[in-house]
Amino acid sequence: MQLQDLYQEAIKFATAKHLEQDQKLPGTNLPYVVHLSNVAMEILVAGSHTDKFDTRFAVQVALLHDTLEDTATTRKELVTRFGKEVADAVAALSKKPKLPKAEQMADSLKRIRRLRSEVWAVKLADRITNLQAPPPHWDQQKINDYRDEAIQILAALREGNDDLAGRLEDKIMEYSKMFAEPISKKDRTCLLEAGGEGGSIQLVQIKDYFLFSTDETMLLEFDPDLTLEDLKSESDAYNSFDEAMVGLLARYRIFGLYPIAVHPDFREKVIAYYREYCAHEEHQDQWAREDWDQMLYGDPDTDTHKRIEM
Numbered sequence: 001m002q003l004q005d006l007y008q009e010a011i012k013f014a015t016a017k018h019l020e021q022d023q024k025l026p027g028t029n030l031p032y033v034v035h036l037s038n039v040a041m042e043i044l045v046a047g048s049h050t051d052k053f054d055t056r057f058a059v060q061v062a063l064l065h066d067t068l069e070d071t072a073t074t075r076k077e078l079v080t081r082f083g084k085e086v087a088d089a090v091a092a093l094s095k096k097p098k099l100p101k102a103e104q105m106a107d108s109l110k111r112i113r114r115l116r117s118e119v120w121a122v123k124l125a126d127r128i129t130n131l132q133a134p135p136p137h138w139d140q141q142k143i144n145d146y147r148d149e150a151i152q153i154l155a156a157l158r159e160g161n162d163d164l165a166g167r168l169e170d171k172i173m174e175y176s177k178m179f180a181e182p183i184s185k186k187d188r189t190c191l192l193e194a195g196g197e198g199g200s201i202q203l204v205q206i207k208d209y210f211l212f213s214t215d216e217t218m219l220l221e222f223d224p225d226l227t228l229e230d231l232k233s234e235s236d237a238y239n240s241f242d243e244a245m246v247g248l249l250a251r252y253r254i255f256g257l258y259p260i261a262v263h264p265d266f267r268e269k270v271i272a273y274y275r276e277y278c279a280h281e282e283h284q285d286q287w288a289r290e291d292w293d294q295m296l297y298g299d300p301d302t303d304t305h306k307r308i309e310m
């Protein structure tokens with residue numbers, strides 16, 4: 001079957017299913033199919049810019065992506081009509097309602113990451129089309145959370161499609177500027193900090209994502225709120241501590257700097273990276289080594305850890 005015919009099949013099926021629920025585009029009177037067609041359009045354009053992109057598969061997934069989550073469609077129905085791979089993709093794109101709400105997105109992203117990059121692309125496209133003016137009934141917290149969730153999605157799926165990752169990044173910037181509040185300092189947890197004379201490098205966790213920054217500590221003291229532009233001028237957001245740590249070590253010799261703080265929950269992980277670093281011959285005589293040993297292996301109640309309590 002040709003792409004255009006597959007498209008027709010999928011959009012007719014999905015439209016009928018969402019109509020059964022009388023589902024509208026949130027905050028409007030428009031039928032839900034507008035959302036589906038927008039996601040499919042993102043996929044068609046991105047597919048034309050991406051090597052080895054299976055557009056036929058991705059377009060079906062795009063049009064069907066909300067059928068399991070929002071309608072009475074069963075997985076079996078999708079398998080029969082569109083094949084197992086499409087059904088598996090739609091299942092991964094669906095949140096599991098039995099899980100606590102706070103875990104649903106991370107769980108779905110984990111399942112998406114096990115599948116082909118076209119499925120990653122559909123999730124990126126979904127959030128690109130959804131990052132518009134928030135519906136009037138949303139409060140500020142919900143608006144902020146939606147932005148933060150978009151950063152989480154980008155961190156997890158950025159490698160899935162360059163084109164769409166770039167577009168989502170732009171949309172997050174726009175949305176942040178127009179609707180969301182800056183990420184407040186209280187949402188940042190410093191996991192690792194090391195410094196030299198001029199300032200420091202921090203690896204931080206913000207909700208469900210990680211990044212490292214080279215902000216000067218002194219400046220941060222004066223500016224408690226970090227905007228997304230600052231965030232962007234830091235590193236990209238990463239999906240896990242390990243991914244952020246690998247990115248950090250590729251850019252900076254963090255263990256060659258003076259240690260300032262290590263979060264107790266991440267001490268074991270940092271030790272593993274430190275050991276690996278010390279195993280390299282050219283890192284044997286680092287001047288900060290004694291301080292790192294003290295920080296990582298010393299008594300956790302000594303004052304070397306007081307910074308992280310702040």
Ligand code: NI
Nearest residue numbers: 035065066126
């Ligand atoms: Ni959607």
